[in-house]
Structures are given as C-alpha cells and as structure tokens.
Amino acid sequence: MSPTTVVEGLSSSLDDGVLRITFDRPEARNSITREMTVPLTRILTDAQADERVRCIVFGGAGGVFSAGGDVAGFRRALAEPVAGRQAEFRARLDAAADMVEALLRIDRPVVAALRGPVAGAGLGFVLAADLVIADETAKLIFAHRAIGLTPDGGVTWLLPRVVGWRVAKRLTLTAATVGASEALRLGLVDRIVAGGDFDGEVTAAARALAGAPxxxxxxxxxxxxxxxxxxxxxxxxxxxxxxxxxxxxxxxxxxxxxxxxxxxxxxxxxx
CATH class of the missing domain: 1.10.12.10 (Lyase 2-enoyl-coa Hydratase, Chain  A, domain 2)
Incomplete structure (x- = not known):
C-alpha cells in the first residue's frame, strides 16, 4: 500500500500505523458510487495484509460522513426495464457485499470519525467500527424506507448487534433520524467531542489503538x-x-x- 492513495471519491493515507480512509465527494454528500466499491474493497484487503497498518480511521470530507448509496445515480435505473434494473442492482449489491466482507475481516482496530450525517449503506461503516467518535453535528439516518428500499451495507446484520433487535426494528421501520445525544444513549456512538477538539481526539484515540499489541x-x-x-x-x-x-x-x-x-x-x- 502506498502512503497516500487517491481514487475518485476516496482518499487514503498511512501515517505512523494509522490508515485514514476518507469519503471524498463533498459535492455529493460523500455518497458511495458503484465505481467506488471495487477500489475501496482493494484498499481494505490491502490494509488487512499490510503489517504497517495498525489502526484504520474512516471519515468524510466537508463535514459529512456519507449519504450512503448514490441515489442520484439510481435515476438511470428508472428508465430500464424491470429485469434490467434488477440485474444492475444485483451486481451493485454483490460488489457492495464484497466491500462489507472485506471491512468485517479487518482484525485491526477500526475507528469511525463521525461528523455530520451518515445514511444508507454509509451506516455500515459506523456500525462496523470498534470505536465511534462523533461531534455534535452527527446524525444517523435510517432512510432506506423513504425511497422504497430495504437496508443494505450490512446494516441488518450489524444494527441488531449494536442496539438490540427491537431498537433496530424501530430505527429502520420508522426511517428514524438519530442525533448525537440519542446515538450516544443507544450505543451507536461511544463519545461526543466538541468540534474544535474533534480532530485531535480522533488522532489521539487512533494512535493509542495503533500502539496496542x-x-x-x-x-x-x-x-x-x-x-x-x-x-x-x-x-x-x-x-x-x-x-x-x-x-x-x-x-x-x-x-x-x-x-x-x-x-x-x-x-x-x-x-
């Protein structure tokens, strides 16, 4: 893995054992396109194989973690015959499943630096993290239902394990939006840090985890x-x-x- 990697919509950098992976499409609220899943899977697979990587930190550029799937890109599917639309989404979700499985195979500490909203498949990165540090702007949006979809990105597997079965049903079935304080109460985040101290707290936590055996x-x-x-x-x-x-x-x-x-x-x- 090179010290710094940049692909469309993603950037990653390795410094002193800490690999930072940033969703970097602020103009599109850091939504994750189908084209991003393969390079992100490769970054995660390479990280698992790289002994220099001792901690991984996920974050988003521009004050947003990730809006999840690229809903604007879904519009093209509306013009396709139903069978073609289903085939496209099957391929899209198979690629996303590879990405989630690569994330779940990571045996180093994973930190989610949660600023601003996270929705859809982006929730999987927060739910899969070992430590979630948020600021006051953090919002977890369980909005799949709002566009007639079911959750993806590993959310149905991860969410009940984080908050319990009944709370997971409430959040997904009501298309809930959970602010920072409620997220802390439910165990969706571990710590809320004031905005000015946020980057320093994330860095300190990541370095401490990187120094673990x-x-x-x-x-x-x-x-x-x-x-x-x-x-x-x-x-x-x-x-x-x-x-x-x-x-x-x-x-x-x-x-x-x-x-x-x-x-x-x-x-x-x-x-």
Missing amino acids: RDAVARTKRLLDAAMTAAPDAQLGRERDAIVESVATADFEEGVSAFLDKRQPRFPSAR
Missing part, C-alpha cells in the same frame, strides 16, 4: 465476533486457545514486564 487485538476481535453465535463451551475453548497463543509472544513478555516495573509498555508489534 497487534496480535492480542486481532484475537480479541475474533473472539467477540465468534461469541455472537457460539455456545459457551465452544467460546471458552476459543478463549483458552487465544491465551495459549498470546503467551508465546514478545508482546506478552513486554506487557508483564512493564506492569511489574510500573511503566508504560512498548509492545514490539506496535513499533
């Missing part, structure tokens, strides 16, 4: 993902295996030594 973080994410459907005995076995793997690492040795020496650890995997 990489393999322990990856194993923890895999454990928590598996726990959503695992039986207790199977999950306890996974926990045992993860600990057995972890105690063989230099990160474990450094962590224990630093704890006993009463100093901050410097994990080898984070250097």
Whole structure:
C-alpha cells in the first residue's frame, strides 16, 4: 500500500500505523458510487495484509460522513426495464457485499470519525467500527424506507448487534433520524467531542489503538465476533486457545514486564 492513495471519491493515507480512509465527494454528500466499491474493497484487503497498518480511521470530507448509496445515480435505473434494473442492482449489491466482507475481516482496530450525517449503506461503516467518535453535528439516518428500499451495507446484520433487535426494528421501520445525544444513549456512538477538539481526539484515540499489541487485538476481535453465535463451551475453548497463543509472544513478555516495573509498555508489534 502506498502512503497516500487517491481514487475518485476516496482518499487514503498511512501515517505512523494509522490508515485514514476518507469519503471524498463533498459535492455529493460523500455518497458511495458503484465505481467506488471495487477500489475501496482493494484498499481494505490491502490494509488487512499490510503489517504497517495498525489502526484504520474512516471519515468524510466537508463535514459529512456519507449519504450512503448514490441515489442520484439510481435515476438511470428508472428508465430500464424491470429485469434490467434488477440485474444492475444485483451486481451493485454483490460488489457492495464484497466491500462489507472485506471491512468485517479487518482484525485491526477500526475507528469511525463521525461528523455530520451518515445514511444508507454509509451506516455500515459506523456500525462496523470498534470505536465511534462523533461531534455534535452527527446524525444517523435510517432512510432506506423513504425511497422504497430495504437496508443494505450490512446494516441488518450489524444494527441488531449494536442496539438490540427491537431498537433496530424501530430505527429502520420508522426511517428514524438519530442525533448525537440519542446515538450516544443507544450505543451507536461511544463519545461526543466538541468540534474544535474533534480532530485531535480522533488522532489521539487512533494512535493509542495503533500502539496496542497487534496480535492480542486481532484475537480479541475474533473472539467477540465468534461469541455472537457460539455456545459457551465452544467460546471458552476459543478463549483458552487465544491465551495459549498470546503467551508465546514478545508482546506478552513486554506487557508483564512493564506492569511489574510500573511503566508504560512498548509492545514490539506496535513499533
């Protein structure tokens, strides 16, 4: 992965272990076109394979996170026969599914820097994040119903896991708009930061996560993902295996030594 990558509608840059991925179509409220899904999938796949990447931060340019799918681009589909329209959206959603699966395979910490509105498929990036830092302008808009569609972008899989089954139904079936304070209450965001401090707080959080022991973080994410459907005995076995793997690492040795020496650890995997 090059230090800085720019494709139409997207930019990414890697600095000191933190990969920043920015939706960059402010003139279109950072909506995600079909043409953006393939390069974004590639960026995510490359990030997972790149040991230099220790944390990923998603954000949006121009004070908007992402309006989700490019609804303006949907207009062309209205002129097509129904069968052609369905074929186009099947291909569009298959490409989007590859993108979401690449996101869910990331075993490094993922941060969503949420300024302004996020809607549609853009919600998937917020819901999939391990940490969501928002400012007071943040709004999560569950608007698929408003244009006669069902949720996509992994929203129906992720949302019940974040807020619970009944709240997920309420938000989607009523086409709800959730402001920053309610989002904090529901657990859709983890922290609200005043606008002037926002960039600094996001950077500090990302750097702290980038300094964590990489393999322990990856194993923890895999454990928590598996726990959503695992039986207790199977999950306890996974926990045992993860600990057995972890105690063989230099990160474990450094962590224990630093704890006993009463100093901050410097994990080898984070250097």
